[in-house]
Amino acid sequence: MGQIKVYGIKEHLNPIKGTLSNIIHSCMVDALEFPADKKFHRFFPMDTEDFYFANGRTDAYTIIEISMFEGRTIEAKKQLIKLLFERIESRINISPQDIEITIFETPKHNWGIRGVPGDVLELHYKVNV
Structure with a gap:
């Protein structure tokens, strides 16, 4: 499970929201093996x-906060960060100097999803990658 929050100056962020959402999601899928249909962005x-x-x-300064179940390896999280910096710069020309990424991991039992605690939720994808 993952929830993404993205903050930025509205004049810069609004025109790129859709593209940035797609970039972030592609990185989550590639680095963390997220299912393609699990996209929760704000x-x-x-x-x-x-x-x-x-x-x-610059005015392109963007903060990306990722909340997710704990369990991913350090290598997978570093790969996610690397892909985010690379793809955001190459596809929408925001310099890594203007991007900050924070990953917040919490135990599954701290999540409530579809009426149950996250630790009893049946997932159809791996968390331990």
């Missing part, structure tokens, strides 16, 4: 005055 386009960030970033 976008938070922000006004410039509500989005503070350090010098050295």
